[in-house]
Amino acid sequence: MKQQYNQILASPKPFVKWAGGKRQLIPILNENLPESFGTYFEPFLGGGALLFHMLIERSGQKCSISDLNSDLVLAYTTVRDRVESLISSLKNHEKNYQKDSKLYYYSIRESNPRSQIEKTSRLIFLNRTCFNGLYRVNSKGKFNVPLGKYSNPNIVNEDNLRSVSRVLQSSKTSIQCCDFEAVLRDAKKGDLVYFDPPYQPVSNTANFTSYTNKDFTYDDLGRLADLCTDLDLKGCKVLLSNSNSKEVADMFSSKPWKINKIRANRSINSNSQKRTGHFELLIRNY
Numbered sequence: 599m600k601q602q603y604n605q606i607l608a609s610p611k612p613f614v615k616w617a618g619g620k621r622q623l624i625p626i627l628n629e630n631l632p633e634s635f636g637t638y639f640e641p642f643l644g645g646g647a648l649l650f651h652m653l654i655e656r657s658g659q660k661c662s663i664s665d666l667n668s669d670l671v672l673a674y675t676t677v678r679d680r681v682e683s684l685i686s687s688l689k690n691h692e693k694n695y696q697k698d699s700k701l702y703y704y705s706i707r708e709s710n711p712r713s714q715i716e717k718t719s720r721l722i723f724l725n726r727t728c729f730n731g732l733y734r735v736n737s738k739g740k741f742n743v744p745l746g747k748y749s750n751p752n753i754v755n756e757d758n759l760r761s762v763s764r765v766l767q768s769s770k771t772s773i774q775c776c777d778f779e780a781v782l783r784d785a786k787k788g789d790l791v792y793f794d795p796p797y798q799p800v801s802n803t804a805n806f807t808s809y810t811n812k813d814f815t816y817d818d819l820g821r822l823a824d825l826c827t828d829l830d831l832k833g834c835k836v837l838l839s840n841s842n843s844k845e846v847a848d849m850f851s852s853k854p855w856k857i858n859k860i861r862a863n864r865s866i867n868s869n870s871q872k873r874t875g876h877f878e879l880l881i882r883n884y
């Protein structure tokens with residue numbers, strides 16, 4: 599499969615930049631995957647860095663992906679089902695952006711399109727041109743990130759969109775918009791669940807959690823810890839990423855959890871000087 603991609607299409611990679619995206623951590627995540635498993639579940643999908651790695655490396659792998667952000671989930675199904683119309687719409691955004699980037703960016707940020715294509719091309723356009731590629735909404739669910747400083751942003755990555763479309767069509771991947779707890783209903787013994795939730799803040803200034811209009815709270819972390827226990831009892835393999843915080847370490851201090859402290863680079867801090875390596879936790883039950 600990998601060889602086929604190299605010959606025909608570029609390897610698919612995340613088509614949105616996403617805060618907390620795992621692209622840089624793929625080698626270490628890969629080392630921590632179990633040798634064999636049934637269906638792969640990713641219930642906090644975001645940009646899906648590990649999903650794309652999985653789809654390239656494991657031909658025929660069955661996957662079940664989901665996220666609570668309905669615009670993001672719509673974007674995955676649009677890329678899968680209507681990629682050529684999406685590319686045309688993005689080219690239109692690109693043309694208008696080149697005429698007056700500031701005026702055009704804020705007019706699109708204010709807009710509220712109804713059609714599937716326009717909704718998804720708006721999401722990708724804003725993601726490519728906003729500050730730091732950040733996705734953040736206010737309590738009413740309105741996208742509120744300012745224009746980024748780019749001289750020539752890559753608004754339409756046609757090759758990658760087509761590769762993503764192709765792999766999502768050809769693979770056995772189901773896509774849903776739902777809360778992470780739904781995974782308990784579907785996952786069976788021997789399946790692998792990778793959780794990459796919004797991280798627990800490690801300091802008061804590091805509380806980026808607004809991927810949806812509902813923040814991910816300490817109670818949600820508690821729900822997640824209970825769910826991990828239930829999945830473990832069901833015989834599922836569970837892998838979880840989170841910040842190097844005491845709350846997280848305490849919730850997973852008992853058997854069967856093994857906690858690994860890994861070095862990671864974060865690029866969401868607005869001050870590039872502060873985007874240095876730090877540690878985060880990788881927790882698993884196998």
Ligand SMILES: C[S@@+](CC[C@H](N)C(=O)[O-])C[C@H]1O[C@@H](n2cnc3c(N)ncnc32)[C@H](O)[C@@H]1O
Nearest residue numbers: 618619620642644645646647666777778794809
């Ligand atoms: C850290 S990001 C995932 C990043 C992803 N692993 C990547 O490589 O891009 C966390 C994701 O969880 C989603 N999310 C937040 N609360 C959720 C919930 N209650 N249930 C499911 N997904 C949720 C957010 O919309 C966001 O996309």
